[in-house]
Amino acid sequence: MRIWHPLLGALAAIACLASPAETFGQESPWRDGTLDSSMIESGKRLYLRKCAFCHGSGGRGDGSVARYVFPKPRDLSMGLYKIHSTPTGGLPTDQDLFRTLSRGLPGTTMPSWSNLSTMQRWQLVAYIKTFSDRFENEMDLEFQPITIGTPKPPYPESVASGQRLFLEAQCWTCHGMKGKGDGPSSHTLVDDWDYPIIPADLTSSRNWRGGYRPEDAYRSIAVGIGGTPMPSFDDALTEDQLWDIVNYLLWNIGS
Numbered sequence: 708m709r710i711w712h713p714l715l716g717a718l719a720a721i722a723c724l725a726s727p728a729e730t731f732g733q734e735s736p737w738r739d740g741t742l743d744s745s746m747i748e749s750g751k752r753l754y755l756r757k758c759a760f761c762h763g764s765g766g767r768g769d770g771s772v773a774r775y776v777f778p779k780p781r782d783l784s785m786g787l788y789k790i791h792s793t794p795t796g797g798l799p800t801d802q803d804l805f806r807t808l809s810r811g812l813p814g815t816t817m818p819s820w821s822n823l824s825t826m827q828r829w830q831l832v833a834y835i836k837t838f839s840d841r842f843e844n845e846m847d848l849e850f851q852p853i854t855i856g857t858p859k860p861p862y863p864e865s866v867a868s869g870q871r872l873f874l875e876a877q878c879w880t881c882h883g884m885k886g887k888g889d890g891p892s893s894h895t896l897v898d899d900w901d902y903p904i905i906p907a908d909l910t911s912s913r914n915w916r917g918g919y920r921p922e923d924a925y926r927s928i929a930v931g932i933g934g935t936p937m938p939s940f941d942d943a944l945t946e947d948q949l950w951d952i953v954n955y956l957l958w959n960i961g962s
């Protein structure tokens with residue numbers, strides 16, 4: 708065995724370089740309740756340079772290139788977000804927004820901003836929250852993120868159970884029997900921003916807005932995708948069943 712160690716070490720190093728550890732769980736710099744206004748000011752300057760041509764200088768999703776892209780840049784003044792780890796209707800947490808900025812929204816023109824420093828991304832989070840009163844008005848409601856446990860190993864029984872649940876929970880009506888996003892209801896769906904929307908193609912997980920790690924898929928299915936017909940399933944399905952569906956998507960129909 709020992710002779711393989713240098714090789715394994717080198718492989719591990721390459722793997723680490725290829726996928727740097729995600730540090731999205733970190734707390735915001737204002738977790739102690741002190742958000743100083745210079746942070747918001749810096750965020751505003753960055754926003755006007757990097758984001759306004761899509762999201763509009765007032766955050767209404769009406770920047771100069773907005774008309775050329777689909778889906779449309781988010782109207783940040785509505786306080787309605789697709790990606791949140793809180794139950795349906797909840798606002799995204801600061802960490803959710805930080806993660807969205809860091810990763811971008813795959814499958815759309817919303818890029819990853821991981822080239823900006825951690826502090827710059829937090830400054831942007833602080834600033835974009837000022838576009839909607841919801842963050843201030845609903846502060847006391849303290850939307851708690853759902854608990855995401857440890858992924859279940861993708862044993863064949865779990866994948867098979869996920870396949871049954873995909874039918875029973877009616878996922879296929881939107882996503883299609885093979886998960887291509889072409890189920891019988893797929894042509895009738897509209898999102899809360901009044902645009903037609905098609906269900907995600909579950910065979911290409913790299914284009915999922917909220918990410919394709921098992922924990923991401925679990926979150927998207929458990930709480931749904933905000934402002935879209937993708938419902939939440941945390942009441943209808945147990946934690947075990949949710950992991951079975953995740954395993955089915957990632958290990959059978961997905962790629």
Ligand code: HEC
Binds near residue numbers: 758778780781812835
């Ligand atoms: C090239 C256009 C473009 C640029 C530049 C851009 N965005 Fe976006 N952004 C989008 C689009 C398109 C969406 C909506 C995608 C969707 O609905 O799936 C989006 C969505 C978002 C969302 C909502 C995420 C959610 O959960 O709904 C946030 C927050 C956001 N952008 C922040 C930013 C910030 C901050 C910047 C600048 C650092 C930025 N965007 C720059 C196109 C852009």
Ligand code: HEC
Binds near residue numbers: 876896904932937940
């Ligand atoms: C009423 C229609 C509908 C049903 C039922 C439905 N979905 Fe969806 N789903 C959607 C739509 C629409 C989207 C795309 C959202 C977007 O593009 O922003 C989506 C997106 C997704 C995504 C991608 C999330 C992401 O991060 O982009 C996954 C995974 C998913 N659905 C799984 C499921 C599973 C599993 C079920 C059943 C337990 C299910 N869906 C039931 C409509 C539906």
